[in-house]
Structures are given as structure tokens and as C-alpha cells.
Amino acid sequence: MTTNCQVISGGVTAPRGFSASGVSAGLKKNNKLDLALLFSETPAAAAGVYTTNLVQAAPLVLTRQRISAGGLARAVIINAGNANACTGARGLPDAQASTQAVATALGIPEEQVLVASTGVIGVPLPVKKIIGAVPQAVASLSKENHAAASQAIMTTDLVPKEYAVQLEIGEKLVTIGGMAKGSGMIHPNMATMLAFVTTDAVISHGVLQQALKQVVDSSFNMITVDGDTSTNDMLIALANGQAGNQEILPATAEYQLFYQGLLEVCTALAKMIARDGEGATRLIEVTVKGAPSRQDAQRAARSVAGSNLFKAAVFGKDANWGRILCALGYSGASFDPTKVDIFIGEVQVAKDGGALEFDEDKAQVMLSQDPVHVFVNLKSGDGSATAWGCDLTYDYVRINGSYRT
């Protein structure tokens, strides 16, 4: 994305002044890690992007309220195993009680503690278990425990998702790190997962919020697993300023650098989420160019990446390009169907909206790779976009046929 960024290890604790932990509060079975705590030594500017679902979980409501009221945060408490969504009147007090426990244990203002939950919907949050585990979560805070934190936020995820980069902004070394969870219920317009990004950059709440919104449009909002948009999902960014750079202001070269770094972290995490879609065996990357506008390209790319029929065809390694053209056709994007060229990997499978003789064996090889690349040229303008999805497999059905049981 940008050549200035260097990928480093360390996830959310890679930036200066952040520590994290992951402990077991007994919300998941078999004493699995299920409670993560993220902490900044000094107050951090906070920004958030939230689900578009009309039904919004209590922790999301509380976190959004606190970020928009103060714009500052010191800690985020995250539990897996229970979403605290659709839990009626007790949802909000329960969410608040868990932040209060963190505030007390850390000696920080309760309004600077954010909260996120993921897991089953409609079951009251076992908040006493969380409160009981908070002292241990605080005691375990360290630079090293970013990995434990990224494990604690997993639900049906198979792998933890972390990423971090370093880049120079105004001769200061700035670090941006992140972790994410989410494999089902992944679809555009947020509401798609939990993701937490940390940075030591000096940047205000407002500018961070602007950058985050811009980045989401090309990263988390361009992945799709099953079209379901959840009640809980959010992306939170914290910037504690410990890099000591000059404050990043909009429309500057420094902003652009920071934006690129943030985009790289968010895109990497988004692709990890799509790759780890429930039951998925392969990441699908769909790039559309030649659209009348960027919006058309985004719609077109997401529609292909999200088509159940095409996703099943990828699983079966079937070069059924008609399903790609079909998904383009119902995407809402504007284009001329008789101009469309389609490639699966290096193999062109359609030209000018029509069939083409192609090497089926080679196409099958392309469909066996991970990621599977689809290139579409609409030849109707300059707009381009990339979306990510995953194949639809037997295991998606197995996982979602018995999630609660």
C-alpha cells in the first residue's frame, strides 16, 4: 500500500504506552480466554465506527456515548461469549458495571473506559463473572499479552488477528497496531466485527475520527462473509500521542502518511477476517475497475464477493463466470453488460460480456489458490475498488446450524 510502512509484531501493544491482557472469566467453556483488556498509560484520543443495524447492543451504545461525549479513553474491556444484545433494560447497567470494575481497579475515570461484547444474542450478560475476572485482567496487563488479548476476543474465529506497522511522520517513529475478531456476520457498512486499533501518534479525537471513517470505506466495509450485519460490531481507535510527533492535521502530508498506515493495518485485519470467514477455505479478492464511479465499483466488487452462488462455485473450483456477471448485474452498479471483461486469476473467462474459449484446467488452478483473484473490467469509466470475501462451504452450515448448542 505504502512503501514507508514497515510491518512489525506486537499487535495492539506495539505502539508506545499500551498494554493488554487476556484472561478467562468463565463465559466460554473449558476456561478459554474470553476477557480482554486494553490499556493506555496516558489518556488517548478515541474514535469509533459502529454497526448500521437498527438493533444495537448495550455495550455499543455506551461506548459510542462515551467517545462522542469526551473523545478520550484509557481502557477498553472486551468480552467474548455473550453479546449483551437484546437483553432488555438490564443491558446498559450490565455494560456499565463492567466498565466501573475496570475503572476502580485501574484508578481511572469510568467515562474513559470503553466496552465491547461479542457472542450469543439475547442472553443476559453474566456480569458478575466479568467483574470477578477484572482484577486478574488488570494484573496481567503487559506488552507481551497482546496475543492473549487477541485470543480472548475470538468467537468462531479459527485464528487470532493482529497486525502492526511503523512509519516515520515528521521524523518521529509512529506505530499503529490492531487486533480484530469476527468471522460470521461480516458484511459492508460496519456492524461487521470487533476491531481495535492503537497508535502512539499525536492526533486529535476529531481528526482521528475523520481518518477512521475514510479508512473503513476501503477496508472493513469492503469485506463480506454472509450478508448478515450484526448488532454489536465496532471499530475503535485510540491515539495516546506518545510518539511525540507534531499534531497531525487534516489535508497535510503527515495526515496522508498516517492515513496510509491506518489503511494498511485496517485492510490487513479486514482481509484476515474475510479469510477466516466461518467455514471458509480460501480468501476471495474481487477487483473491479472501469466503473462509472468509485461507488459503482464498490457495489460491483462487494456483490461478486458476497454472492452465495459464486462463493459456492469457488469452493467447488468451478469457473462459473456467469455467476460473476449475474452478481454484477444485480449489484446496483451502473455499467454496460456487453462491455464486461472477467478474469479469474490470469485466465480471462469472459470478454465483452460474452463467453470466451478458455483453459478450464488452468482456471481450476487459479480457483485453487488462496486468495482467489477475480478481476473485472467494466470498461465504462475510471472507478475502481477491491472487495474481499470467502468461499461458502459445508462447514459454514455446520457452524451456524448449532452455534448456541
Next chain:
Amino acid sequence: MTTNCQVISGGVTAPRGFSASGVSAGLKKNNKLDLALLFSETPAAAAGVYTTNLVQAAPLVLTRQRISAGGLARAVIINAGNANACTGARGLPDAQASTQAVATALGIPEEQVLVASTGVIGVPLPVKKIIGAVPQAVASLSKENHAAASQAIMTTDLVPKEYAVQLEIGEKLVTIGGMAKGSGMIHPNMATMLAFVTTDAVISHGVLQQALKQVVDSSFNMITVDGDTSTNDMLIALANGQAGNQEILPATAEYQLFYQGLLEVCTALAKMIARDGEGATRLIEVTVKGAPSRQDAQRAARSVAGSNLFKAAVFGKDANWGRILCALGYSGASFDPTKVDIFIGEVQVAKDGGALEFDEDKAQVMLSQDPVHVFVNLKSGDGSATAWGCDLTYDYVRINGSYRT
């Protein structure tokens, strides 16, 4: 729906003056039936509703053109095994050639022959095979062969889909019959399947078109299998007037009777399509009431019926009502989440948007029935609607992982 309608056998040939046939043209493997012909002894008023996909197959383009130009038809030729979609410049002449063969063999004007195709996209139509089989299709036309016709239009359908009703309109016995195919790629806004409805009612092209559009809104546009909207699908209605009733005019009691009969046929066929969704084991019927408007109710009902997560939960008999509330939340319908009541069959599983103690065993029994009934009361108005879908199973993935091969 209406107590005046009597269900009868006979499908598309139940109304007076219609005959049909189903033969093998060699488009499907193993000499399966793949070419259906529908014929009216006398010119019939014709009406159609078509896919909303931007990519539209050649047969659809030709049929729409002919219905809008003349409003009359004598015959419909339908092939399965090849969609004649995305076949470039030769698509339209190929579609036309098959109608020409029918016109010649039957001695009727070519403009009064309609055409529909279903099957693989992007492969040129083997039109010579179709032309070669037309004489046999004409020779086989009979009252009895409605069943063969309904089999010939099947693709991945497991069962043929036919329905017919009789009702009195102005002291004349009017018959309405129909057949349909389609099990994947079923989603609202047409573009969802092939369906053919015949009637001996006296009704003009324009009034028939009006009734058909109205009926589709509550029947075919309320089913969903996988969210994919195809390039080929259409609903065609033919009315040959042989019942001898007084012409049905809009805003009359007779129109209302006819509308009810047409609605019953189309709803029955639509439900058969949803029930036979690829890999489905059970029909899901979602009724939403208490919405601010009918449109809100429709959005809400379709969103639940179409949620991959809920569909997989039905397959697994998991009373995961949070997924229902979640799908309501992202449907675009307007409502107050804290007022929502949800029932699975007779078991109330959520009240006022929150959890409720319920009998899990009884809920599992309700989820084992076919159809599975979901009732939602949004308690926010008077709008209501019903949508149909099916569970998401391993077999959906198997079928669509290797459709072409």
C-alpha cells in the same frame, strides 16, 4: 386465501383451450425432458414481469419485446439446461430461431411465440437441438402433458411445481393454472424463477398486466433462497378468454375475484419454489405484523427469511431468536427494537425486544416442522406481510459447488 377458489389438478392445461408438452432435446444429460411447449388454441392476452438484473438474457429481451408490442401470444417455448444468457451477439438470433421453428410447426405468427430459457450462463444455446425437437414437442401437445411440461423446465428442482384453481366469476367458471421452476437464485424483485400462468378468463392484456404486477408483490417477490437475482427469470400470464365471462375490468368485484384466484396460484407456486430451494429441508414462513407500513413489513419479513445465519439455525433446529431480531434490524424497516415480540411456531421466544424464558424442547419441535412458522409483531403500526424462504444446508453448498460439472 379466498373461499371461492377450488383447487384442481391439471396445471397449465387446466384452463380451457390450453395444451402442453415436454420432450427431450438433448440439452440435459441422459435424455431427460428439457423442452416444454405451451399452446393456446386461440390468441391469448399476454402479460409479463421480468428480472431486475441489469444483465438480461436474450429470450427475456425477446419475450418482453413481443408482449409489449402486441399483447397477444399463442405459444411459449421453454428450454432448460442452457440460459442463453451472456452469449453475446448470437443470443437474440438463437432465441428467435427457436420461436420461428415453433411458429412454422404450429402455423401461427412468430410474434405470438414467446420464449424462456434456464440453465447455465455464458454457453451458446444449442439451438439446432431445440429446432430439431420442436416437431416432436408440437406432436406431443395434449391436455395430459402439463406434467411433462412442468418436468421439462426443471433445473436443480427436485419436484415439478404445478397448481390450478377454479372459481366463479359472473356465473361463469374460470380456471387459472400454472407451473414454475427455480430453486437457487431465488430472491425478491423478480428475476427469481420461471413461472407460467394460464387462464381462460376474458381479460385484456393491460388489465392482466396490472393484476399480475399486483400479485407478484405478495407472492413471487416475497420468496428468497439465496439472495442471487438471475438474468433470465420471468413470470408470464396468458388469458385466452374461453371461459366466456364478461370482460374483467379494473376496480370491479370480478377483478377482485380474479385477483384472488391469481394470487392463490402464484402464492402456491412461490411457496413450492421456496420449499424446493437448493438443498432445503424445510420451508420457512415469516409473518411480520405491526409494522409502520406494508413496505416495512415486507422488508422485515424478507430479511429474516433471507438471513443465512437464521437459515442455518433453522437447519440446525436452534431457536436462535437473536438472529431474527438482528435480521429485522438490518432490513431497512423502521421500528422500535424495544417493542418487538417474536414467536417460533407457538413458542414466544422474545418479548419487547428482549429475552424470555421459553421451553427449548418445544421450540425445537416447532423448528422441526415443515413449514417452520416465524411470527414477528413490531407493535409499531398496521403493516403486515409474509415472506417465504428455506433452511441453508450442506446440500446447498454441494449443489452449487459443482453446478457446471
